Amino acid sequence: MSIISVLNPKGGSGKTTISTNLARSLHDRGYSVLLVDSDPQGSARDWHATRDDNPLELIALDRPNNMKTLGTMAANYDFVVIDGAAKLEDMIAACIKVSDLVLIPVQPSPYDIWAASDLVDFLKARQEVTDGKPQARFILSRVVDGTRLGQEIRTALDEYALPVCTTAIAQRQVYPQTAAEGRTVYEADNGKAKDESNLLTDEILGVLNAARREVA
Secondary structure, three states: OEEEEEOOOOOOOOHHHHHHHHHHHHHHOOOOEEEEEOOOOOHHHHHHHOOOOOOOEEEEOOOHHHHOOHHHHOOOOOEEEEEOOOOOHHHHHHHHHHOOEEEEEEOOOHHHHHHOHHHHHHHHHHHHHOOOOOEEEEEEEEEOOOOOHHHHHHHHHHHHOOOEOOOOEEOOOHHHHHHHOOOOHHHOOOHHHHHHHHHHHHHHHHHHHHHHHHHO
16 A cells, blocks of 8 residues: 655645546556545545545545554555645644655745745655655646746756656646536546646656565
8 A cells, every 4th residue: 555645835736636636547547546635624525525426435634643543544445645734734744654655746936836845844854764755756736838937947846856757737727627526637528638647647656666666
């Protein structure tokens, strides 16, 4: 079982969009997936409750102490995807401690880069005492096609010395449109959105598989 947390203390960075689409992508590939809403605002819960036939299983764990039980609760799943809370330092810290991989969505904005500073510091402090765990990656989120901002943000993120996912998630109307219906891009007629979401899933699986090989 692998636990993936999607974290950024700044609201509006695309955490729920990435979490729900990643969970659905893994589900559609035949994996057993548990989606965890760790945000008291309950965005993932609202998304899940919008339809009665949502194929994903979801639980709410919005208190740091409850996160300690996740490993036992989710032992029978292949993947757990945690939709992270904003601004709640104790909850973010609890998610990092149980995770195998932390994904940090950042919009092409200096404010998003600055907001990630404390999270990166906590991650690196954790990695120093746990033999490099969890792994962490930035994801460029809500990138506008045809602009140079994406590359500029990649360069700006170099100062944090954390890898940046090759795949970026573009600013597309299909993401909020499907979210409002409790769906994902996998249930929409938008090939570009599906392709980039699938590429991101491929990349994440590659990171986790490489880590397993190193352990073995």
